[in-house]
Amino acid sequence: MSAPLILSIDQGTTSSRAMLFEKDGSSVAVSQQEFTQIYPQSGWVEHDPEEIWQTTLTVCKEVLKKAADLGREVAAIGITNQRETTVIWDRKTGKAIHNAIVWQDRRTAPFCKELKDAGHESDVTSRTGLLLDPYFSGTKVAWLLDNVDGARARAEKGELAFGTMDSFLIWRLTSGEVHATDTTNACRTLMFNIHKNEWDNKLLSLLSVPDKLLPVVKDCAADFGQTDVNVLGTSLPICGVAGDQHAASIGQVCFEEGMVKSTYGTGCFVMLNTGDKAIASKNKMLTTVAYRLNGKTTYAIEGSIFVAGAAIQWLRDGLGVIQSADETESMASDLNDNQGVYLVPAFTGMGAPYWDPDARGALFGLTRDTGPKELARAALESVCFQTMDLFDAIRSDGAALDTVRVDGGMVKNNWLSQTLADILNVPVQRPMQTETTALGAAYLAGLQCGIYASLDDLTSNWQQEKAFSPTMQNEDREQAIAGWANAVKRTRSDLT
Numbered sequence: 001m002s003a004p005l006i007l008s009i010d011q012g013t014t015s016s017r018a019m020l021f022e023k024d025g026s027s028v029a030v031s032q033q034e035f036t037q038i039y040p041q042s043g044w045v046e047h048d049p050e051e052i053w054q055t056t057l058t059v060c061k062e063v064l065k066k067a068a069d070l071g072r073e074v075a076a077i078g079i080t081n082q083r084e085t086t087v088i089w090d091r092k093t094g095k096a097i098h099n100a101i102v103w104q105d106r107r108t109a110p111f112c113k114e115l116k117d118a119g120h121e122s123d124v125t126s127r128t129g130l131l132l133d134p135y136f137s138g139t140k141v142a143w144l145l146d147n148v149d150g151a152r153a154r155a156e157k158g159e160l161a162f163g164t165m166d167s168f169l170i171w172r173l174t175s176g177e178v179h180a181t182d183t184t185n186a187c188r189t190l191m192f193n194i195h196k197n198e199w200d201n202k203l204l205s206l207l208s209v210p211d212k213l214l215p216v217v218k219d220c221a222a223d224f225g226q227t228d229v230n231v232l233g234t235s236l237p238i239c240g241v242a243g244d245q246h247a248a249s250i251g252q253v254c255f256e257e258g259m260v261k262s263t264y265g266t267g268c269f270v271m272l273n274t275g276d277k278a279i280a281s282k283n284k285m286l287t288t289v290a291y292r293l294n295g296k297t298t299y300a301i302e303g304s305i306f307v308a309g310a311a312i313q314w315l316r317d318g319l320g321v322i323q324s325a326d327e328t329e330s331m332a333s334d335l336n337d338n339q340g341v342y343l344v345p346a347f348t349g350m351g352a353p354y355w356d357p358d359a360r361g362a363l364f365g366l367t368r369d370t371g372p373k374e375l376a377r378a379a380l381e382s383v384c385f386q387t388m389d390l391f392d393a394i395r396s397d398g399a400a401l402d403t404v405r406v407d408g409g410m411v412k413n414n415w416l417s418q419t420l421a422d423i424l425n426v427p428v429q430r431p432m433q434t435e436t437t438a439l440g441a442a443y444l445a446g447l448q449c450g451i452y453a454s455l456d457d458l459t460s461n462w463q464q465e466k467a468f469s470p471t472m473q474n475e476d477r478e479q480a481i482a483g484w485a486n487a488v489k490r491t492r493s494d495l496t
């Protein structure tokens with residue numbers, strides 16, 4: 001008899017997705033729904049928590065029906081989610097007190113600057129591995145408490161709960177029985193000490209966040225409660241939770257020190273496993289928890305770029321120069337070179353290694369010949385150049401990066417994958433299963449519920465679909481990189 005299936009919930013930035021996985025890592029069902037991106041002001045990004053919940057519920061029910069139609073048992077649920085996105089809700093009603101503030105949102109840049117100017121950054125970094133940037137949840141929590149009527153008083157009375165999307169979904173799925181998160185989500189909040197593996201009182205007081213708001217922090221494979229039968233029509237154990245990039249690293253089975261994955265969705269995130277050492281970067285990379293299993297933390301260095309696929313979405317939804325993301329592949333390959341056109345997609349500031357929240361996007365090198373093809377190519381190339389900046393920074397921190405495993409919605413674009421290999425000058429490996437984020441959450445749930453005995457079971461599941469080797473001449477690479485460096489210099493707000 002075949003092993004039971006695992007239901008993975010992937011609550012992403014632009015869509016909620018549910019997938020059913022077999023033990024061997026292949027998927028048997030997927031359901032996905034996009035939801036609204038709300039932009040109330042320049043640099044602000046919100047999601048409606050009810051829409052997130054409804055889309056999640058719908059996709060879960062759809063794949064559970066598929067399992068029933070196939071006559072297959074579902075053993076457990078794993079959850080992975082957009083990280084840092086912050087929601088506060090009422091413990092009695094479960095209703096959010098405000099829209100969720102999304103990780104890309106820059107509204108707390110002035111507060112971050114205030115904290116930096118007061119000299120707090122090095123202490124914050126030594127405790128959290130993070131930087132004082134609006135990206136992380138802590139200052140977003142403070143903003144909600146200060147800007148939603150009565151929120152701070154209610155938080156102090158213990159009437160409200162804070163969570164990233166995993167916590168919010170666990171709360172809703174268990175009908176308020178469980179208020180929990182996992183270490184990988186907690187470590188992105190700016191309130192969690194990654195060395196002690198606990199909420200940090202000094203940081204909570206720096207940000208004026210009452211500890212009554214906070215969820216319990218568990219390992220990634222743990223008991224996160226049972227779903228209420230009235231919610232999904234069945235009671236299933238929630239056994240695995242990890243933030244999306246950590247889940248992708250697990251889905252790519254990056255369990256050995258030195259292994260690196262890079263994920264290309266809305267943003268791009270490079271994560272390098274550094275084993276049991278939390279390495280402090282000298283180049284503004286983040287130190288983060290890769291995963292925590294059986295009470296043991298494995299650390300990683302991470303580079304985060306806010307805009308990767310989002311640049312393609314902008315071409316489609318903002319400019320209307322493409323109908324679908326797939327078109328960019330043939331558009332870019334139709335050109336012999338980039339015609340000197342560079343896009344620096346700093347739509348919500350710049351992430352690693354620049355951390356410049358006030359920068360805004362720019363296009364360089366436009367001529368009368370510049371058209372949709374050049375823009376498509378510049379958008380795809382910007383993703384490669386930004387990754388190169390991260391690799392350079394990680395290398396300067398002493399790590400050897402000689403190959404990279406890629407995944408995410410963008411990497412089915414062969415032109416992008418090849419250009420990545422060319423610009424990074426390392427082989428790029430694309431796995432059979434590129435839905436590694438959802439897969440990672442399923443793996444965690446499978447470990448906890450006994451479908452997998454150990455990480456070795458997972459490692460043997462990984463299969464390469466295609467490898468891309470660098471073919472670009474050094475001279476061409478250097479010229480392209482020089483053009484990018486010049487464009488970045490002209491875009492940064494902190495150099496002018």
Ligand code: ADP
Binds near residue numbers: 013014015265313
């Ligand atoms: P997320 O999980 O962040 O919502 P996904 O991993 O689903 O993102 O990837 C979706 C992103 O990938 C979108 O931003 C989309 O524009 C981009 N994308 C999808 N297909 C392609 C393609 N063939 N070429 C370039 N970009 C693509």
